[in-house]
Amino acid sequence: MSKMTDMRADRLVSITCLKDGEDFKLIYHFSLNDDPDLIAITIDVSKGEKVKTIIPRWNNALFFETEVTEFYGLNFEGNPACGTRLFLQEVEK
Amino acid sequence: MHECIFPIGPQHPALKEPIYLKLHVEGTTVKQAEFNLGYAHRGVERISEGKLLDPELHTVQRTCGICSHCHSLAFLRAVEPVAGLTIPMKVKLQRVMVAELERIHSHLLWAGVMMHEMGLETLFMYFWRERENILDVFDELTGGRVHHSINLVGTMKRSFNKENLVFAQEKLNSIIDRVKEHREVLENHDVIVSRSKGIGKISKKMAVDLGLVGPVARASGVDYDVRVNSPYEAYTEIKVKPVLRVETDAWARSLARADEILESIKIIDKAIDMIDPNEELPKKPSFFAKEGVGLGRVEAPRGENFHYVKIENNRISRIKLRTPTLANLCVYPKILEDVDITDVPVIVASLDPCISCMERVTVIKDGKKEIWTTHELSEAKKHD
Numbered sequence: 001m002s003k004m005t006d007m008r009a010d011r012l013v014s015i016t017c018l019k020d021g022e023d024f025k026l027i028y029h030f031s032l033n034d035d036p037d038l039i040a041i042t043i044d045v046s047k048g049e050k051v052k053t054i055i056p057r058w059n060n061a062l063f064f065e066t067e068v069t070e071f072y073g074l075n076f077e078g079n080p081a082c083g084t085r086l087f088l089q090e091v092e093k
Numbered sequence: 094m095h096e097c098i099f100p101i102g103p104q105h106p107a108l109k110e111p112i113y114l115k116l117h118v119e120g121t122t123v124k125q126a127e128f129n130l131g132y133a134h135r136g137v138e139r140i141s142e143g144k145l146l147d148p149e150l151h152t153v154q155r156t157c158g159i160c161s162h163c164h165s166l167a168f169l170r171a172v173e174p175v176a177g178l179t180i181p182m183k184v185k186l187q188r189v190m191v192a193e194l195e196r197i198h199s200h201l202l203w204a205g206v207m208m209h210e211m212g213l214e215t216l217f218m219y220f221w222r223e224r225e226n227i228l229d230v231f232d233e234l235t236g237g238r239v240h241h242s243i244n245l246v247g248t249m250k251r252s253f254n255k256e257n258l259v260f261a262q263e264k265l266n267s268i269i270d271r272v273k274e275h276r277e278v279l280e281n282h283d284v285i286v287s288r289s290k291g292i293g294k295i296s297k298k299m300a301v302d303l304g305l306v307g308p309v310a311r312a313s314g315v316d317y318d319v320r321v322n323s324p325y326e327a328y329t330e331i332k333v334k335p336v337l338r339v340e341t342d343a344w345a346r347s348l349a350r351a352d353e354i355l356e357s358i359k360i361i362d363k364a365i366d367m368i369d370p371n372e373e374l375p376k377k378p379s380f381f382a383k384e385g386v387g388l389g390r391v392e393a394p395r396g397e398n399f400h401y402v403k404i405e406n407n408r409i410s411r412i413k414l415r416t417p418t419l420a421n422l423c424v425y426p427k428i429l430e431d432v433d434i435t436d437v438p439v440i441v442a443s444l445d446p447c448i449s450c451m452e453r454v455t456v457i458k459d460g461k462k463e464i465w466t467t468h469e470l471s472e473a474k475k476h477d
Binding site: 010011012013014016018019027029031033036037038040058059060062063064067086087088 | 130132301324388397399411
């Protein structure tokens with residue numbers, strides 16, 4: 001993760017979560033302004049493992065990570081929105 | 094000063110789609126803005142899993158009622174390379190033509206909504222009158238005014254003939270002067286200028302830091318357009334001139350969209366010139382995509398639309414849709430801080446959010462435990 005936050009990329013395009021048995025795969029897609037192709041980085045996440053947030057480097061990860069948390073139950077360490085619902089907050093009450 | 098919470102939505106006359114805005118106000122100044130989503134959620138991603146690629150196109154393009162063609166295009170850009178299909182130039186040109194018509198339609202619809210938020214109902218009707226012409230062109234070219242459903246994997250359902258192209262050209266010629274007049278009004282009308290100039294500023298640095306996309310980013314001077322930076326379909330042959338502005342406010346976003354309408358008309362003109370009306374399109378190819386991952390990116394009217402599609406045995410194993418509104422979502426709390434509450438509708442409208450488009454995501458877990466199947470989703474729909 002630390003290598004990822006140091007790499008050259010202009011924009012975080014998306015974070016995709018895949019279910020891999022009991023575990024998960026997180027795919028980060030980045031774009032460069034001078035390159036027509038995307039950069040994809042996949043990390044394996046074990047069930048219950050916490051993933052370090054990339055918000056300090058890419059602010060727009062906030063809602064991408066929150067969405068993954070909401071639908072897959074993964075926790076992102078350092079994401080201030082983790083634990084609050086993105087969709088239909090009143091359902092929880 | 095006493096702070097209170099001012100709720101807007103989820104159902105409110107100022108909102109074209111359901112979103113719940115919770116504004117913490119001191120006097121008439123918004124100190125903090127929170128929002129709650131999920132009222133238009135349909136579970137498109139979950140429904141798509143396990144489906145064959147061909148019928149799945151129908152679901153994907155119904156993610157949005159305004160940019161349905163862009164969703165099907167992004168999906169096809171992901172799927173067609175995995176299926177090993179080569180796309181003829183006429184198909185590529187027709188796809189670009191419909192995509193640009195969709196951009197004009199979306200921006201005209203948006204302009205009407207923006208005028209409505211400012212209380213300018215006559216202008217609202219003028220913009221929507223022009224939009225009707227574009228819907229007529231859709232009707233002529235695709236048979237559908239809103240959901241065009243013209244794309245197929247590897248080809249398109251209809252080949253545009255000479256009458257179709259002449260009809261489209263005449264309709265566009267009939268609106269171009271009026272669109273230019275309306276653009277002048279957007280630029281100079283006293284009420285529009287006073288309600289939008291200097292309001293809702295997003296600096297270029299903020300737009301880059303937050304990874305904003307589409308006209309919102311370009312109105313802040315960010316030179317990024319998928320059609321230019323990663324050309325696809327016939328955009329490799331037809332060059333696009335991105336509309337950039339430096340003012341960074343709601344007024345700039347209005348003018349950026351108005352200029353994009355004019356740019357789209359030029360692109361369609363070029364596409365019409367390049368299309369051979371007598372050429373027949375290939376029939377729907379038979380294919381079997383055994384395994385692979387495809388990525389599709391297109392420049393939708395609101396910005397970059399991204400599809401991730403994982404395929405196994407000609408069926409979708411996982412699909413992820415990242416719509417432009419989700420990419421632009423992180424700017425809302427920041428842009429609504431320390432603004433006057435009367436400016437909130439204009440600022441929100443200037444970002445052109447498409448809530449239904451964004452809330453397509455899969456329901457896997459409601460916090461901890463529940464997994465919804467397609468059957469359960471359809472059962473839930475029956476109980477609505």
